[in-house]
Amino acid sequence: MNQWTGNILKMVSHLESPVRYQLPIGDDLVDLNPMIGQKVTIEFDGVINCIATGEKIKKTYNQGYSYKAFTQLAACDLCIVKPELCHYAQGTCRQPEWGDKNCMIPHIIYLSNTGQVKVGITRETQVPTRWIDQGASEALAILRVPDRYTSGLIEVELKKSVADRTNWRQMLKGDFDKVDLIEIREELFDLYGDILDDLGAEDLDEEIVEIQYPVEALPEKFTSIGLDKTHFIESTLIGIRGQYLIFEDGVMNIRKHQGYLIKLTC
Numbered sequence: 001m002n003q004w005t006g007n008i009l010k011m012v013s014h015l016e017s018p019v020r021y022q023l024p025i026g027d028d029l030v031d032l033n034p035m036i037g038q039k040v041t042i043e044f045d046g047v048i049n050c051i052a053t054g055e056k057i058k059k060t061y062n063q064g065y066s067y068k069a070f071t072q073l074a075a076c077d078l079c080i081v082k083p084e085l086c087h088y089a090q091g092t093c094r095q096p097e098w099g100d101k102n103c104m105i106p107h108i109i110y111l112s113n114t115g116q117v118k119v120g121i122t123r124e125t126q127v128p129t130r131w132i133d134q135g136a137s138e139a140l141a142i143l144r145v146p147d148r149y150t151s152g153l154i155e156v157e158l159k160k161s162v163a164d165r166t167n168w169r170q171m172l173k174g175d176f177d178k179v180d181l182i183e184i185r186e187e188l189f190d191l192y193g194d195i196l197d198d199l200g201a202e203d204l205d206e207e208i209v210e211i212q213y214p215v216e217a218l219p220e221k222f223t224s225i226g227l228d229k230t231h232f233i234e235s236t237l238i239g240i241r242g243q244y245l246i247f248e249d250g251v252m253n254i255r256k257h258q259g260y261l262i263k264l265t266c
Contacts, residue, residue, distance in 0.1 A: 083152025
C-alpha cells in the first residue's frame with residue numbers, strides 16, 4: 001500500500017497510447033495509470049491553499065485561487081475565458097509580463113471531437129495537452145495566429161458554425177462516432193476565408209491526432225464527486241479521461257480541486 005499527502009494540482013498528461021497520467025501531490029508526481037482497477041482512497045480534512053500564494057483559504061475561485069489572487073492575477077482575468085476581450089494593447093493588463101509570456105505568443109485554433117465537434121484555442125505550447133484535458137478523442141490544428149487576442153476573434157467567428165463547449169457527461173461516455181475534421185476545416189475555410197485572411201491567420205495542413213484514454217469501464221451513473229461535500233472517497237478507480245478520475249460510483253474533476261490538501265492511498 002502506498003500513500004501520498006499534499007496539495008494537488010491538475011493532472012499532468014503524456015500523449016501515449018493510452019494517455020499516461022500523473023497527479024502532482026505536494027512535491028511528488030504520482031503515476032495514476034497503475035492504479036486503474038485498484039481500490040483508491042482520498043481523504044480531505046478541509047485544508048485548501050491558494051495555488052498562487054499558498055495562503056490558506058476557505059474556498060477557491062477559478063479552480064484553485066484565493067479571492068484576492070482571482071481579482072489581481074492576469075491568469076484569472078475575464079479575457080482568459082473570452083480572449084476577444086483582451087485589453088493588453090490598451091495598457092491595462094493586470095500583469096504585462098505575464099501577458100508577454102502567455103498571451104502575446106503564437107496560438108492555435110483547433111477542431112476536436114468531444115462527443116460533438118467543437119472549436120477551441122490554445123497556446124501553441126499547450127498542444128496536445130489542451131486536447132487531452134478536454135477529453136477529445138481526436139483533434140486537428142487548423143490555424144496559427146501570433147497572439148491570444150487574434151485567436152479569440154477567430155473563435156468568435158467560427159463558433160457561429162461549430163460549438164465551442166464540451167458536455168462533460170457526454171465526453172466521459174466516450175466511444176464517439178468519428179467525424180471528418182479535415183472536411184469540416186475546409187468548410188470553415190470556405191465560409192470564413194476572407195475574415196481569416198484579414199486577421200492574418202496562417203492555414204495549417206496538419207494530420208488528425210487520435211487520443212486514447214486509460215478507461216477500463218464506466219460507472220452506472222456519471223455522478224460528480226466533490227470533496228467539499230464528501231471528505232472521504234473509497235472506490236475502485238476504473239478510468240481517467242480529460243481531468244476526471246472515473247470511479248465505480250462517480251467521477252471527480254481534479255482541476256476543480258486544485259489547492260486541496262489530500263491524502264491519497266492505493
